[in-house]
Every structure is written in structure tokens, then in C-alpha cells.
Amino acid sequence: MIRIEPRQTQSRAFAVGVPILSAVIALAFAAIPLLAAGANPIQAYGEMYKGVFGSVFAFSEVLTRATPLIFTGLAAALAFRAKLWNIGAEGQLYLGAMAAVAIGSGVLDVPGLLLLPLIVVLGAAAGAAGMVAPTYLKTRFGADEVVTTLLLNFIILIFVQMMLEGPLQDPMSLGWPQSAPILDQGMLPPLIERMRVHSGLILALILAGLAQFMLARSVWGFRLRAVGENAAAARHAGINVKRSLFGVAILSGGVAGLAGVSEVAGLKGYLTSDLSPGFGYTGIVVAMLAGLSPAGVVIAALFIASVFVGADSMSRAMGVSSFLADLVVSVSLLCVLVGSFFARYRVVRASTTRAAS
Amino acid sequence: MKDSTVLKLNGLSKRFGPVIANDNVSLTLNKGEVLALLGENGAGKTTLMNMLFGHYLPDSGTIEVADDSGFLHPLPLGHPQVALAAGVGMVHQHFTLAENISALDNITLGSEPLFAVRRNRRAARRRIESIMAQSGLNAPLDLPVGRLSVGERQRIEILKALYRQARVLVLDEPTAVLTPQEADALFENIRMMTNEGLSVIFISHKLREVLAFSDRIAVLRHGRKVGEMATSDADEKSIARLMVGAETPELASSRMAPGAPVLTLSGISVTGRSKRDTLNELNLTVHAHEILGIAGVSGNGQSGLANVISGTTEPEQGLIKVNETNIGAPNPTAMVRAGVGRIPEDRHREGIVGAMSVAENMIIERLDDPDVQSRGLLRREAIQDNAERLAKAYDVRGPGVDAPARLLSGGNIQKLILARVFERSPSLILANQPTRGLDMGAAAEVGRRLLEARARGAGVVLISEDLDEILGLADRIMVIRDGELHEAPSRDREQIGLMMAGEPA
Numbered sequence: 001m002i003r004i005e006p007r008q009t010q011s012r013a014f015a016v017g018v019p020i021l022s023a024v025i026a027l028a029f030a031a032i033p034l035l036a037a038g039a040n041p042i043q044a045y046g047e048m049y050k051g052v053f054g055s056v057f058a059f060s061e062v063l064t065r066a067t068p069l070i071f072t073g074l075a076a077a078l079a080f081r082a083k084l085w086n087i088g089a090e091g092q093l094y095l096g097a098m099a100a101v102a103i104g105s106g107v108l109d110v111p112g113l114l115l116l117p118l119i120v121v122l123g124a125a126a127g128a129a130g131m132v133a134p135t136y137l138k139t140r141f142g143a144d145e146v147v148t149t150l151l152l153n154f155i156i157l158i159f160v161q162m163m164l165e166g167p168l169q170d171p172m173s174l175g176w177p178q179s180a181p182i183l184d185q186g187m188l189p190p191l192i193e194r195m196r197v198h199s200g201l202i203l204a205l206i207l208a209g210l211a212q213f214m215l216a217r218s219v220w221g222f223r224l225r226a227v228g229e230n231a232a233a234a235r236h237a238g239i240n241v242k243r244s245l246f247g248v249a250i251l252s253g254g255v256a257g258l259a260g261v262s263e264v265a266g267l268k269g270y271l272t273s274d275l276s277p278g279f280g281y282t283g284i285v286v287a288m289l290a291g292l293s294p295a296g297v298v299i300a301a302l303f304i305a306s307v308f309v310g311a312d313s314m315s316r317a318m319g320v321s322s323f324l325a326d327l328v329v330s331v332s333l334l335c336v337l338v339g340s341f342f343a344r345y346r347v348v349r350a351s352t353t354r355a356a357s
Numbered sequence: 358m359k360d361s362t363v364l365k366l367n368g369l370s371k372r373f374g375p376v377i378a379n380d381n382v383s384l385t386l387n388k389g390e391v392l393a394l395l396g397e398n399g400a401g402k403t404t405l406m407n408m409l410f411g412h413y414l415p416d417s418g419t420i421e422v423a424d425d426s427g428f429l430h431p432l433p434l435g436h437p438q439v440a441l442a443a444g445v446g447m448v449h450q451h452f453t454l455a456e457n458i459s460a461l462d463n464i465t466l467g468s469e470p471l472f473a474v475r476r477n478r479r480a481a482r483r484r485i486e487s488i489m490a491q492s493g494l495n496a497p498l499d500l501p502v503g504r505l506s507v508g509e510r511q512r513i514e515i516l517k518a519l520y521r522q523a524r525v526l527v528l529d530e531p532t533a534v535l536t537p538q539e540a541d542a543l544f545e546n547i548r549m550m551t552n553e554g555l556s557v558i559f560i561s562h563k564l565r566e567v568l569a570f571s572d573r574i575a576v577l578r579h580g581r582k583v584g585e586m587a588t589s590d591a592d593e594k595s596i597a598r599l600m601v602g603a604e605t606p607e608l609a610s611s612r613m614a615p616g617a618p619v620l621t622l623s624g625i626s627v628t629g630r631s632k633r634d635t636l637n638e639l640n641l642t643v644h645a646h647e648i649l650g651i652a653g654v655s656g657n658g659q660s661g662l663a664n665v666i667s668g669t670t671e672p673e674q675g676l677i678k679v680n681e682t683n684i685g686a687p688n689p690t691a692m693v694r695a696g697v698g699r700i701p702e703d704r705h706r707e708g709i710v711g712a713m714s715v716a717e718n719m720i721i722e723r724l725d726d727p728d729v730q731s732r733g734l735l736r737r738e739a740i741q742d743n744a745e746r747l748a749k750a751y752d753v754r755g756p757g758v759d760a761p762a763r764l765l766s767g768g769n770i771q772k773l774i775l776a777r778v779f780e781r782s783p784s785l786i787l788a789n790q791p792t793r794g795l796d797m798g799a800a801a802e803v804g805r806r807l808l809e810a811r812a813r814g815a816g817v818v819l820i821s822e823d824l825d826e827i828l829g830l831a832d833r834i835m836v837i838r839d840g841e842l843h844e845a846p847s848r849d850r851e852q853i854g855l856m857m858a859g860e861p862a
Contacts, residue, residue, distance in 0.1 A: 225712075225713060230710040230712070233709055236707040238722055
């Protein structure tokens with residue numbers, strides 16, 4: 001008979017090895033559909049590699065793509081550390097983006113230098129606001145935040161569409177559902193001349209570093225970890241569990257809101273309802289691949305962005321579908337989940353005569 | 358009818374780590390007999406029955422079960438399926454029914470072949486109905502179990518065992534969840550079933566029902582069988598003495614003159630989710646230099662009392678005073694600030710955050726302390742030094758203070774908690790089952806620390822289900838029953854045992 005028992009120790013090798021191995025396995029698996037599509041996998045991966053590291057421009061595209069994923073990955077990682085399952089980063093991203101265009105398109109008469117900071121702060125606040133109701137419902141009535149945050153995503157997206165055909169619609173858009181553009185002084189400046197990578201990336205990296213530091217070194221991070229690992233003991237020790245949950249909920253929502261700010265104020269300039277191709281959901285994958293570590297989020301976001309950008313250029317060069325990227329991302333998530341199971345438990349062959357004591 | 362033996366347990370022993378749960382226990386059960394297995398909590402009753410049923414594998418000893426024609430055969434150990442097939446049925450204290458399917462399906466569940474094409478529900482129903490008629494156990498068969506009362510669910514559990522042709526039925530604390538009327542009905546049914554040749558072992562710590570309904574009584578204490586007698590020869594006093602032991606242990610140190618009150622609870626009421634955490638206008642005073650022992654059968658409000666003192670439950674009414682200062686809004690932080698040190702009952706669940714380091718667990722109750730943090734950032738060196746100092750002073754052994762606390766043994770986890778509590782020199786200490794599951798050495802250490810704190814001038818509330826522990830440490834003893842506290846008039850075991858069991862002393 002086979003029995004599964006928890007491991008006494010969790011080795012560091014597992015913590016680092018599982019995500020890396022998962023990525024490798026996922027890429028290996030992707031060779032099967034590539035073969036089925038009649039492409040030479042080695043050549044295809046070569047094209048992918050070129051699409052990522054082939055030129056400064058290629059890599060700058062990876063960084064551009066990674067930027068929103070770092071934000072949404074952080075949003076998920078922070079909340080998940082406290083066992084608050086925020087699946088609503090997608091909606092919070094749109095709330096942040098909506099606040100950014102609402103303020104940034106010249107509604108308010110703000111001195112030029114203040115406009116960008118104001119956009120960032122209010123965008124984060126709008127994202128945070130998206131977490132208030134689910135967290136209240138959870139702490140007050142025990143409503144499952146997985147359900148509430150997930151469903152809010154659709155409500156928010158429909159609200160965005162309504163606003164884009166109403167108060168936020170650009171009068172010059174000839175009827176297209178898109179917002180007025182953010183004024184130039186409200187835009188996040190680009191990092192490299194004539195490329196799309198913008199200073200939102202810097203903001204994301206600073207946030208990741210800050211989150212890493214605060215989790216490990218601050219009293220706030222201590223409380224957050226204690227609540228996530230054992231809420232009953234945290235409560236017994238005098239930690240205000242509800243307050244900790246609200247704190248991390250607001251932070252998580254705010255960071256997700258910044259993903260939206262960074263996309264509209266750094267890249268697009270205006271808001272449409274297809275701003276995000278699911279960055280909020282992909283952020284969950286990023287956080288899981290990263291083992292919920294903020295520093296790991298940066299690496300995982302770069303990996304996933306590379307897969308997407310690389311698959312795009314591969315598909316252009318070889319004529320295979322770029323859906324392959326989704327496949328690689330999904331399989332790598334599955335591998336990480338399976339891998340983390342084996343990091344926590346081990347399978348032992350046991351005879352039935354040994355007692356379950 | 359009551360002559361042939363249907364079950365023999367020969368010298369069963371079982372250890373869990375350092376704890377001896379059963380030590381060389383032998384029992385016999387005759388056909389048509391009701392054997393009551395008595396003992397305090399932790400005396401080893403449930404462990405013994407779990408070995409019989411194959412849930413646990415004994416370290417030594419054998420079991421023999423009679424077949425249909427009355428011949429005893431050795432029972433292969435550690436296989437619940439084999440025990441079931443041999444005719445041993447068990448009804449656990451916590452029911453094992455699937456709430457969303459009907460009573461009928463619950464009864465037949467598991468006794469049907471897995472790959473049968475169709476189920477013969479009509480035949481099953483006929484058999485169950487005939488069993489119901491014979492045993493007098495009636496319950497609606499078509500409702501989902503979730504909609505049945507507790508008494509009905511218990512009858513379903515028994516029917517399930519009878520449906521599998523149990524000849525020996527084990528009932529683990531069957532009346533714990535029943536109203537007195539339901540309990541009476543149950544015993545009537547048991548009588549009907551034993552007249553049909555069923556043999557019953559029922560586990561209990563309620564003296565009255567044991568005396569009223571059993572044929573024979575076996576008493577366990579600290580894992581050993583300390584007495585066995587025909588119920589007709591037994592009386593409450595002699596059984597109570599057997600249950601709690603004959604000799605009163607010496608008080609570990611001489612009494613001290615009590616000082617000022619350090620904790621006063623007056624008129625505290627809590628409506629909990631169950632009897633465990635319900636309190637009923639409870640009053641209590643603990644003085645400096647005093648250890649107050651709270652004895653009681655488990656589940657009589659000990660959890661509720663501990664929650665109030667540790668600040669995790671806010672009572673609906675009543676006053677809490679620590680050091681003669683009113684605690685307005687009780688919460689864990691307020692109680693710790695007021696000088697209460699808390700040793701929780703479940704050290705894994707409430708005592709430590711297993712995934713965090715030993716050092717972090719040592720400071721988790723004082724995160725606002727400037728020794729531990731400055732401007733919101735942890736002072737890692739100070740925390741490290743503190744942990745290393747405490748680990749040495751309280752002999753916390755393990756893979757080091759940076760390792761997750763989960764990796765420590767139970768005794769060392771308790772030492773970690775002791776270090777955290779005693780380091781702040783609390784004026785009141787709540788010790789809830791502080792030695793449960795600990796080996797002798799670690800348990801002695803807990804007692805020594807409590808006496809040391811008393812000498813320093815602290816008051817101690819010691820909640821324990823082990824009467825020996827209370828008699829050995831406490832200066833004064835109260836008995837908790839149904840959420841109320843009663844002062845024990847003497848240190849007489851027999852009297853305290855009777856008070857615990859709900860008899861007028």
C-alpha cells in the first residue's frame with residue numbers, strides 16, 4: 001500500500017528547484033504540440049530565444065510585458081501569504097486604470113509636476129477600494145473571498161465598458177469606446193528612447209524590493225506571516241487578525257491597481273476595455289511560480305513574459321499558433337503545484353500492518 | 358446465555374512516543390453481556406477500543422474473537438475490515454456518517470460490492486426494518502442524515518454495525534451527546550439487543566448510568582486495568598476511588614500564605630458553541646502565592662474558562678479584574694499587558710506558529726515592545742539574542758532558534774511557551790492542560806516552573822483533567838461542571854471524583 005506523509009523538513013533545494021524544473025518540463029511538453037503542428041521544436045525554441053534575447057528591442061519588449069505581471073504577481077503573493085485569496089487583481093487593475101484616466105485626462109486642473117504622483121496614488125487607492133467589500137464580507141460574515149473577488153472582476157469590467165461609453169468616453173474617439181488620453185505630463189516616462197519599456201518597471205521593482213524587505217524585517221510582515229501560517233495562534237498571541245487581513249487586502253488591491261496605472265500611463269495612454277489580456281489572472285500563476293516570495297515574483301514575471309513574447313515571435317517566424325505560450329504557462333503552473341505537493345509530502349510504501357499512530 | 362466468552366483481549370499494550378496509553382490490559386466479554394469500561398479522560402479507554410477495532414496496532418498483546426458457533430479465533434491486528442468481518446462493530450463518539458445521503462444509504466454504505474451492477478435496496482430495507490423491530494432502534498431511513506437529530510444519528514450508527522452482523526458492539530461515550538431521555542431509550546434498546554445475544558462494551562465516565570445499565574465494570578486508570586467487578590457488587594464510592602486512585606499524592610511543596618487577589622471573575626457568562634465553552638455565571642478568585650486547580654471531566658466549560666482568562670472570548674456578562682483593575686474590553690493583548698501569562702491547551706494550534714522560527718515564536722506576544730522592534734522594524738539581533746538566552750535558560754532543545762518551531766518535539770514546544778510566558782514575570786498564569794502528552798521529565802519541569810512562579814508571588818489557574826496533577830500542585834481545588842465552578846470542600850479524591858461525575862458530594 002502507498003501512504004502519503006508530511007515531510008519533516010522542507011529543503012531549500014526543493015523551494016528553488018521545483019519552479020525551475022517546472023519551467024523546463026513545461027517547455028519540454030510544449031514540443032509535443034509543436035511536432036503535431038509540423039514544426040521542428042529545436043528550430044522553434046531557437047526562434048523563441050531570438051524573440052527574447054535576440055536584440056535590445058526584443059528584451060525591452062519582455063520587460064514591458066513583465067511590468068504589469070510584477071504588479072499583479074505581487075498583489076497575489078502578498079495576499080496569499082496571509083491566506084487571503086485575492087483572485088480579483090484583474091478587476092482591481094481596471095479600477096486603477098480607470099482612476100488614472102479619469103484624473104489624467106485633464107478633468108482636474110493640477111500643476112504639471114503633481115499630476116503623475118496624483119495618478120499613481122489615486123490609481124492605487126482605486127484598486128485598494130476594490131478589496132474593501134470582499135474583505136469586509138469575509139471577516140464579518142465568512143463569505144469566501146475567492147468567490148467575491150472573482151465575481152467582482154466581471155462586475156468591474158462591465159462597469160468599465162459602461163464608463164467608456166459614457167462619462168469617460170473620449171469626445172474625439174468617433175464613437176469608439178475608449179477614454180480620453182492622459183496628458184503628457186501625466187505619463188510615466190519611457191526608459192529607453194523609441195522603445196516601449198517605461199518607468200512603471202522601476203516602480204514595480206521598487207515595490208517588489210520593498211515588499212521583500214517588509215515581509216522579512218518589519219513587524220507588519222511578521223504579523224502578516226503569523227496570520228497566514230496559523231491564524232488561531234496569531235489571535236491567541238494578541239495579533240489583530242482582522243486588521244492584518246484588511247491591511248494586506250488594501251495593499252494587495254493597491255498594487256493591482258498600480259498595474260492598471262502602469263499600463264495606461266506607461267504604455268497605452270488611454271483606456272479601452274481590452275487593456276489587460278488577463279494580467280490579473282496570470283499574476284496568480286506568477287505568484288505561485290515564485291513561491292509567494294516578492295523577489296521570486298520578479299523572476300517568475302520575467303519568465304512568463306519571455307514565454308509570451310518569445311512565442312509571439314516564434315509564431316510569426318514559423319507559422320504556428322501563439323497559443324503555445326498559454327500552454328507553457330499553464331503546464332508550468334501545474335508542475336509547480338505538483339512539485340510543491342512533493343516538497344511538502346512524500347510518498348512511502350507501507351505495509352498495512354504498520355499502524356497509523 | 359451469559360456463559361460463553363465472545364471476546365478476549367490478552368495483555369494489550371500501546372505507547373505513543375513517551376506516553377503509555379495502555380499497559381498490559383486484559384479483558385473478557387461474555388455473550389449477552391454489557392461491560393462498562395470506566396476511566397478518567399486519558400485513562401486509555403478509547404485507545405484500547407481502537408486497538409480492538411484495528412485502528413491502532415498494539416505494541417504487544419493479542420485479541421481473540423468468537424465465531425458464529427462460539428469458538429475463539431485470534432484476530433489479525435491492525436485491520437478494521439477484518440475486525441468488522443469478525444463481528445466487531447464500533448460506534449465512535451464522533452459519528453462517521455455522510456450527512457448528505459439518506460440513512461438507508463449510510464447503513465448499507467461500504468457493505469456492498471463495489472462493482473455490483475445494481476443495488477438491491479428493497480432487500481436491504483427489509484433487513485434493516487427487521488433489525489429495527491428486533492432492537493427497538495427506530496429512525497427514519499429516507500431522510501438525509503444531516504436532517505436527523507443526534508439521537509437518531511446514533512441509532513443509525515448502531516444499525517450500521519448491526520447490519521454488518523456485529524456480535525460485539527463497542528459504544529464510545531454513547532450518552533455524551535444525548536439528552537437524559539434519549540439516553541434512557543438507548544439503554545432500553547441495548548437491553549433488548551443483549552437479550553438477542555449481542556454483547557456490548559460501553560465506554561463512559563458517568564457513574565450513575567454505569568451502575569444502572571451494565572452487568573460488569575472494568576476500570577482503567579493511567580492505561581492500566583485497576584479493577585473489575587460485577588455491577589451488583591459495586592457502589593459509587595468504590596468505583597470513584599478506583600477511577601481516580603487510592604492515595605492522595607503529597608503536595609509538591611508546602612502551602613504559602615495567599616496574598617492579594619490577582620484575578621477575580623464575577624458572574625461570567627458565555628454562550629459557546631457547545632458545552633465545552635459555555636459558562637454560567639461563574640465566579641472565581643485567585644490570590645498571589647496560590648495555585649488554584651480546576652478539576653473536571655473534559656468538556657464541562659474548561660475551554661470557555663480558559664478562553665475568558667486568555668482574552669480570546671469576550672464574556673456576555675460579568676466582570677474580569679486582574680490585579681484589582683477592571684479589564685474593560687478583554688482581548689489577548691489587554692490580558693497580556695495586564696500581566697496574564699497564558700499556556701494554551703492546544704500548543705500546536707494556539708501556542709505556536711509552526712512555520713515561523715523558534716526565535717519569532719518567543720516574541721510573538723510582545724511585538725510592540727521596544728526591545729523587539731524600533732519604528733516598525735524587527736530588531737533581529739535583539740530577537741536572536743533573546744531566543745538564544747531563553748533557549749538556554751529553559752532548556753529548549755531542537756535544531757536551533759532559527760529553525761521552524763514545528764520541528765521541535767511536544768515537550769520542547771511547551772518549554773518554548775513556558776519561556777515566553779515566564780520571562781515576563783506574569784502576576785497571573787493560566788495553565789490549561791499544561792502537561793498533556795508530555796513525558797515525565799517535561800511534565801515535572803512544568804510543575805517546577807509553576808511552583809517557582811507561585812513562590813515569586815504569582816497566582817496560577819491550573820486547569821487539568823488529571824486529578825493527580827491538581828492534587829500534587831494546587832493549594833485550592835475547584836470542580837467545573839456544566840459551566841459552573843464549585844469549591845471542593847476537601848482534598849479527598851473520592852469526593853472530588855463524585856463532584857466531577859455530577860453526584861451530590
